[in-house]
Every structure is written in structure tokens, then in C-alpha cells.
Amino acid sequence: MQAQAGVIKRDIKEMTEEHKRLRRTQKGCTIRKMGPYVSERQWGTVREDYSEYGDSWGYFPFDHAYCRSYFWGEDGLAGISDYFQNLCFAVALWNGKDPILKERLFGLGNYEGNHGEDVKELYYYLDNVPSHYYMEYLYKYPQQAFPYEQLRTENKNRSKNEPEYEILDTDVFNDSRYFDVNITYAKTDSTDIGIRISITNRYKNAAPITVLPTLWFYNRWTKHGSLKTKPNFSPAGKNTIFAEHSRLGNYYFYYQDADDALFTDNETNTQIVTGQPNESIFTKDAFHQAIIHKAHVNELRQRKSGTKFSPVYNYSVKAGETIHIYCRLSEKQQKDPFDSEFEKLFEKKKERGR
Numbered sequence: 157m158q159a160q161a162g163v164i165k166r167d168i169k170e171m172t173e174e175h176k177r178l179r180r181t182q183k184g185c186t187i188r189k190m191g192p193y194v195s196e197r198q199w200g201t202v203r204e205d206y207s208e209y210g211d212s213w214g215y216f217p218f219d220h221a222y223c224r225s226y227f228w229g230e231d232g233l234a235g236i237s238d239y240f241q242n243l244c245f246a247v248a249l250w251n252g253k254d255p256i257l258k259e260r261l262f263g264l265g266n267y268e269g270n271h272g273e274d275v276k277e278l279y280y281y282l283d284n285v286p287s288h289y290y291m292e293y294l295y296k297y298p299q300q301a302f303p304y305e306q307l308r309t310e311n312k313n314r315s316k317n318e319p320e321y322e323i324l325d326t327d328v329f330n331d332s333r334y335f336d337v338n339i340t341y342a343k344t345d346s347t348d349i350g351i352r353i354s355i356t357n358r359y360k361n362a363a364p365i366t367v368l369p370t371l372w373f374y375n376r377w378t379k380h381g382s383l384k385t386k387p388n389f390s391p392a393g394k395n396t397i398f399a400e401h402s403r404l405g406n407y408y409f410y411y412q413d414a415d416d417a418l419f420t421d422n423e424t425n426t427q428i429v430t431g432q433p434n435e436s437i438f439t440k441d442a443f444h445q446a447i448i449h450k451a452h453v454n455e456l457r458q459r460k461s462g463t464k465f466s467p468v469y470n471y472s473v474k475a476g477e478t479i480h481i482y483c484r485l486s487e488k489q490q491k492d493p494f495d496s497e498f499e500k501l502f503e504k505k506k507e508r509g510r
Contacts, residue, residue: 177287189346190485191288194235194244196261200273203228213265213273222256223425223441225375231260232370233279234293234339236349241374242387242404245485247339247353248368248466250447253301257368257444262304270314276307276323282338283506290505291341298328299335299363332358335365335473342505347407347487350501354480357473364472366447369483371409372464373401375422389419389465396493397465410484410493414467418443418456421463438462 171179198204199221205212216224221231230237232246249258263275283292303326310321323329338354357363376383385402389409392398397409411417420442426432428441437452438459443466445451471479484493 174285174287174289177289190236190238190343190349192235192284192291193237193239193241194246195229195231196275197263198226198229198231199260200265201228213267217265218262220429221260222444223428223439225378225422225424225440227375227380230372230374233258233260233295233337236288236291236341237374238404240403242376242401243371243373243399243407245351245369245371245409247337248370248443249297249335249337250366250368251297251299251301251335252364252366253299255304255448257447258297258302259370262302262307264308264311268308269311269320270316270318271320274311274320278323278329287343287346288341289343290502292506293339295337295339296329297335297337297365299333299359299365300328303328331360333363334358335363340502342502344501349485350498351483351485352480352502353483354478355471355473356478357475360475362472362474364470367469367471367481368443368447368466369411369469369481370443370464370466371397371399371485372422373399375463378423387463388461389463390461395467405487408486408489409465410486410490411467412482412494415470416453416457416468417466418446418453418468419459419462419465420456423463440464 199216199218200213202212204216204227207215230241230244232244235244235246237244246259261275261277261279264273266273278296280294282294283290303323306326307321307323314321336356336358340352342350344350351369353367353369355365355367371389373387375381377386383402387401389397389399392408395411395413399407399409420438422440425434425439425441427434437455442452442456446453446456447468469481473479482494482498484490
């Protein structure tokens with residue numbers, strides 16, 4: 157028995173931090189409350205389909221995803237959320253040329269691709285641990301206009317016997333004319349998440365990019381929803397947002413100095429989707445309208461509440477340069493959310509968090 161006890165003690169001593177966290181989970185501690193639970197794609201899914209004949213691709217196409225709220229889930233680039241997607245975070249981008257913000261991966265619907273549905277992007281899940289205390293994701297974002305229609309047309313014109321037309325078959329990545337967008341999450345505990353967005357220009361010349369670290373609530377307050385009290389984001393001091401949710405509880409979102417800060421609601425733009433006039437300008441696609449078309453910028457800037465929020469960062473990134481944006485999402489108030497220890501958190505969790 158003594159020998160066995162010695163083995164157990166040695167095993168515990170040799171455990172990594174991740175093993176210790178997982179052991180706490182076995183004892184009933186919740187360590188995975190926030191994780192990579194936001195879908196890559198919610199549009200075109202059976203759950204969102206309310207069509208008469210079960211046409212999920214036609215009922216909720218990709219072209220509606222930027223302006224139409226979902227009923228049964230959310231999607232985004234490198235998105236995270238709580239277990240039930242009450243509170244979501246993901247990154248949106250704009251290269252100054254695309255007709256929409258890059259908020260989610262693009263893909264073909266079932267009858268658009270010569271081999272059916274298919275994502276047409278370059279993205280990589282680089283790292284994660286079971287507790288989600290460390291997560292890393294890489295997205296390659298073209299600096300030229302994203303070839304949405306070219307990918308649709310070329311694939312639609314090909315037979316089933318021909319290979320698929322992929323994004324690398326276009327010239328959009330020629331001469332390394334793209335950004336590496338590396339998104340890293342590192343936790344101090346299960347409800348305190350550090351966020352680092354690193355943008356590297358792989359091209360030989362400087363290039364512009366707009367970055368929107370976006371926080372939003374899954375819409376459970378309209379039609380199919382069950383929430384009686386609408387959640388809300390509101391300012392709570394310099395570069396701080398207070399998130400109130402009756403089921404999830406309260407969170408604080410911290411961000412570094414930004415060029416702008418905008419509020420809207422995660423609600424459908426009915427004018428675009430059904431032709432019915434909107435009740436408000438504060439719709440799901442309001443950030444698209446503000447950033448790309450300069451519409452209602454002052455109204456979004458002056459509004460101090462909503463169910464979707466984002467600071468806005470405009471950069472011209474030099475050739476080979478990497479810029480960093482830091483945010484923090486926490487259940488607790490932080491006196492100094494970006495103190496000297498904060499930047500060390502990412503490497504610490506990457507090296508010692510296993």
C-alpha cells in the first residue's frame with residue numbers, strides 16, 4: 157500500500173497544469189464554461205430551415221448570414237462562447253475592398269458546388285487543450301477582393317467528374333498578397349479569457365485592414381426565443397463594456413484604445429431579407445453599413461446600449477510587420493486588465509498550460 161501511495165503522489169507531482177485542471181473537472185469544477193463553441197457555419201443548416209419544402213440552402217443562404225439573425229445558433233471566425241452560446245465573441249475583418257465584412261467562412265451551398273457543399277477558405281486550428289485554457293487559430297485573409305462570385309461560377313460550371321475549383325486556384329493569394337490573422341485565447345481561470353489578435357502582412361507593400369473584435373448575444377428574445385429579459389451591453393468606464401444576461405450572469409469586456417466603438421442589435425435587417433421596412437437602423441449588419449458604406453456611423457457611435465458591440469481598429473500594416481490587438485473577457489472586474497503580466501499570459505499558457 158505504501159508503494160502504491162508513493163506512485164500516486166509521484167503521478168500527481170508530475171502532472172501538467174492541464175492534467176490538474178481536468179482532475180478538478182472530475183471533482184465537479186466547471187473549467188470549460190467558455191470555449192470554441194461557436195459554429196463555423198450556421199447558415200444553410202437544417203435547424204435554421206423553416207421553408208415549406210425543406211430547402212435549407214435556399215431558405216437561409218450565405219448571402220443572408222451577415223444581415224439575418226439565427227434562431228438556433230451562431231457562427232464566426234475563431235469564435236468562442238459559453239456552453240449555450242448566450243454570449244459570443246469572434247473577429248470581423250475588412251480589407252477595404254470586399255462588399256461585406258469577413259465575419260464567417262465562405263462556402264458553397266449544396267447546389268452551387270460541383271461536389272455539393274464545400275468551404276472555400278484557408279484557415280487552421282493550430283492549438284487547443286481539453287479545458288480550452290489555451291486556443292490558437294490562423295486565418296489567411298486576402299488583401300484583394302475576396303473572389304466570392306468567381307468561386308461560385310467556376311464550381312457551378314464544372315461537372316461532377318472534374319475537380320473542385322478551390323480558392324488557391326484563383327490568383328487572390330499570388331505574391332503572398334494576404335494577411336495572416338492569428339487569434340489566440342489564454343485563460344487565467346474558466347471565466348477570465350485573454351484575447352490576442354495578431355495581424356501579419358505577408359505582402360511586399362503596406363496594406364490596410366480594419367479589425368472588429370465583436371461581442372454579441374445570441375438572439376433568444378424574438379420569435380423562437382425564450383428569454384423574457386433582453387440582454388444588454390453598456391459602457392462601464394474607459395474601454396470597458398458591461399454585459400448583462402439573465403441566464404449567463406454578468407461579464408466585463410475590456411479592449412485597448414480604438415479608432416471607434418459601435419453598438420447595434422443582433423436582429424434581422426428585414427428590408428434586405430423580406431422587403432419589409434426595418435423598425436430600427438440598429439440591425440445585425442449595421443457594422444457592415446457603417447464601415448463599408450459610412451452609413452449611420454454617428455448613430456452607432458452615440459448609442460450606448462445594444463446586443464452587439466465592437467471596437468474598431470484601422471491599420472496600415474507595413475510589409476512583413478505584425479500588429480497586435482488585445483482584449484479581455486472576464487466575469488470579474490479588473491483594475492488593470494492589461495497589466496505587465498497580461499502579455500506574458502499567452503506564452504505562459506502555451507508552454508506551461510499542458
